[in-house]
Amino acid sequence: MFENGITAKVNLLERSCSCRKFNLVKMPCKHAMAALRAKYGDGEGYGNSIYDYSSPIYKVESYLLAYSKAINVVPLEAEGTVPQELLNTKISPPPYDPKLGRKKLKCTKGIDFNLQL
Template sequence: MTSNIAELLNSMLRDEREYPVAAIFNSIAHRFREIFRKRYVEVDNSKTTFVPVAEKMLRENMTKGDKLYVNNINGSTNEFTVLGYGRSAKVNLSRRSCSYRKYDLVKLPCDHAMAALRLKHGDEYDTNIYNYSSQIYSKESYLLAYLEPICAAPLESEWSVE
């Protein structure tokens, strides 16, 4: 395993190094087409609302959020104080934010936001979590991202030189 993307691509293209540049680009395009095709099929066949990785994160955050205590001091329907593990967090559902910033950055309800959603929506809150999540994680968005084809570069023999 390597953390450097250039080293990773270099190792993937070890056999193609001596080929012309257009052939190297075609090899890269072919490999990425295959990876994207597999990802498309995997997500398209899933029975979830969001992509599997996002669904897993949501379920884990729901489990963690079930162990937290929620307080709604000011009576607002969107502002909550969440307590647990010796610390507190402020959650604002209308802004989709948490004072720990994970919700703000990842755009999926964190464990604190899940606890707030549980108080706001009761036992049926699991059906509302998608309304408080970014749609970039939806199956439709993901499938659209992988829909465009990757075009190969023309080989030198295909170029017309006059």
């Protein structure tokens, strides 16, 4: 497909595009949409083909299946109970290596060599 001086290669069989959006998101990018329009025209086939070339995870059935089970809500902190052995546990900070990072420079005040007497 050719758009605004940029050429993108679309392969509808492999569901890929050189812009990589079609490959990553698994939903037709603007280049793939233009290729589908060129293949099917603006009729009924074009509208239905968009869903055929999208990943099944975007379909209503997949969405309903993903959220069909109950999601447990985390209780408020005031309502939660923490076991006593966890309350008494001391957590130490991770080991520290002072050699890491950028070396610090010592700045000293000196004579300004640009002054002329």
